[in-house]
Amino acid sequence: MDQLPPLPLQLPLDRLSTLPEPIIVEILSLVPTKTAVSTSVLSTRWRSLWTQITCIHLDYNHFPQHSSDFYTVVNNLLLTQLTSPVLRTFYLHAPFAQHQHFESWLCHLSARNVEIIDIDVEVPSSRSDPTPGPPFKIPLCNFQTQSLVCLNFRHCRLEYDLPVDPDAVVSLPNLKKLGLSLNASQCVFVSRLLKSCPLLEDLSLSAAERRHGRFTFEDADTGAQFGISSEILKRLELILSLMKVKVLIDTPNLESFSLIGIKMDCCFVKKPIALSEATIITVFPAVVAPLMPVLLDVRVLHILGVTFEMFEGLKDDKGNFLIFRNLDELNLRLSTGKVDELKMFPLNSHSSCLLHHVKKINVVVIRVEHGLNLKKLAHYFLDNAPSLEKLSFVARPQTSPSEDGVKSRLDEMVFCMDLYSCSRESPRCLIEFQGQYAKVPANIAELQDMENQVQLLCQSLSPSHAVRTS
Template identity: 75%
Template structure:
């Protein structure tokens, strides 16, 4: 029988080398720019592939060995070495250090028809004095870059100014997402900017400085200069986030297709021209009822409501003229975050004669508090929620990251266990409701056996406490 010929030796094929350079450049555009640049050492062929990338992702943390020269490196990459005629994305995450490069960068980006600009500049604690440095002025060419889809200046340490002249030409026909900070003198320009973006569906605005003090409403005279007016008129806007904590401002909102609304403020008066019929989610961060009351008619039909702050006092804004809680027709999820001290104000819930209107259709309630030290007040809240939510499926208590504890942790652990046992014993309007507790030491018992085991642990912990601390736990 003839012997079979030996198998042919196949040479290893480098499939990646057969990929055209433009496709390789698109792949490298998906990774951090430092990673893309590092491919230049692979071979002669790869030496210049990265220069064709269409996305720049510059993160200060990716350059630890050259941190002192970060801006110089970024300047060379962007202005000198890149060869692609189009730059889709420019992302910058860096410390506040120098403005000298920014103007040339933005003009360069505009010339390359950039689509996404995302700036996140952080505080540099090494700088002893930044107050003497003038703010960076955003070139007008950015507001005339027709290719822009996303322009996001996150609340940063980079002090920049927008144009003040409301007659400035704005040409952003493709902009869909906008995030800005502003000072009082720029309100008119921001109003013009929003109305000049026909495709804008996501807008985030942060006030950068306080212009005056006191509070006001839309009932103030038009010639009263106690506040600054921002007119947000956009026919297709779906998400609006306002952070006016550092500025006294009036906001006139005309967004009929709004779906998500977030408001954080102290001296802010919001007025909706028309109720957005699609609004389904709202987040309110304030302690002041006067901020909440004017927008209550807009919130009646939301499905998800988040109340975040340091006090539950702002719930006064959820009452009608007779002091009763208002009706939320579609509310299915309620999220509350407060310091424990604010629970002392739970009288506003009318705990002795509660009204179920707020909780009639609620299925999920998430509560975040700083401590269970004052367990009696929190239990009042738990009894109210569990006794007035017939559709409730889950009630969750979470201790926030700022949770306090005693030096040895014994009393804190005991507080948690006593609170969990009380939660387990609460009567529930909804028989299928599950109660969860996320603390540091304890969780709600799942059955009688776990309850009895927790009782035994409580007895042991109380015996280990001093008489004064033990009496305090019993009182709570």
């Protein structure tokens, strides 16, 4: 029988290149812009496909060889190379030193009917560059772009010029997400701006800084005020820090609320019926106490820095504490387990109103020290939360594992042994600890093994570090 001739060697089929150009351009628009540009070397057909992308994602960290002239890279891309008449998304992560060019870029984006502007400015610390930086200007055209759905300046608590002219036309009929920094003098404009955003669902306002890494103390005591009124706003974040400002909130359908501030006076016109999650970060109970009745029905509550004195106002006409009946998850954050910090949690009827229905409690600490004090906190939660299903402690140290490793390992092991021995009101409650060195023993054998390790560690330390393991 004659042998058949060998089949010719076939190269792998390039299925991507067989797609229509509009689909290829759509795919290139979804990847980082540097990756899209790199496809120009694949073939003659691909040489100019990337210039039609409609989404720009530029991070100066992706251009280390051009870090000194990043402005030129962005400028050439926007003004000369991209051919699409419409730009849907513009994400930019740039150093503070380049911010003087933002105004021209933002104007160009508005002219091309941009839908999403998301700018993340990397601001150096005040120690590395203590000189004040000039504010960058957000042009008025950005507040008149009919196509804009998202205008977000992330992680840049910088002072920038806003169009405060009362006669200026402001109209953002399709905007759904807005993130801005502001100083006290700009609060009036913000109130007017919000009225021009009938579809706004997500709002984040933060206090501006005039110096790198420094809050605007000049604006902290000016006593500004403004209102936030919206029937459809779902998420509100106020990071007003040192600003002395009064905020009147009328958002009946709000679902998520975050408050980070010290001097602010914040109050709701009426209780949002859909509020399910709240984050409270402040060291002054007087800031939070008026808000507590509004937060009674949340399902998830995040607390940092507040004290349980803020629950003092949660009483009915007979003096009984009101109960968080819908609370499923409580998240606390401590820097250590030291006595001074735990004074924020007096472990009495003020805080027990939180625990009647809670199912999950997460406690984050920077470092486990003085484990007996954290043990008291764990005992309190376990004894007063009859519906608790999971109690979790997480240690997130700011130092490397090698620094003071023996002492840290010992502290974590002793705390895990304490957690293992804790009694609990809810018999099905799971107790977890996530640290650098240890976890809660799963059974008696693991407990005995941990006890032996603790004894060895105690012997390796000086008498002043001796730890009671019982």
